[in-house]
Amino acid sequence: MSLDDLMSDARQKGIRRFDEIELAVLETNRRVSLFTRAGGAGEGAPEQPGIA
Numbered sequence: 001m002s003l004d005d006l007m008s009d010a011r012q013k014g015i016r017r018f019d020e021i022e023l024a025v026l027e028t029n030r031r032v033s034l035f036t037r038a039g040g041a042g043e044g045a046p047e048q049p050g051i052a
Contacts, residue, residue, distance in 0.1 A: 001026065010034055 006024060009032050015021060023035040 001032070006032065 013034055020036045021034055022037045025033040
C-alpha cells in the first residue's frame with residue numbers, strides 16, 4: 001500500500017489531513033483501520049470494555 005492509497009482511503013472516511021491520523025492498521029482482510037487523534041475511528045474494531 002502506498003502513501004497515496006492510504007490518503008485516498010482516509011479521504012473516503014472523512015479524514016482530510018494526514019496529521020489527524022494517529023494510527024493506521026492494515027487488517028488481515030487487507031482493509032485499513034484509521035484511528036484519529038480526536039479519538040474517532042474510521043472503519044475500525046469497536047471499543048472493548050475494560051481495555052484502556
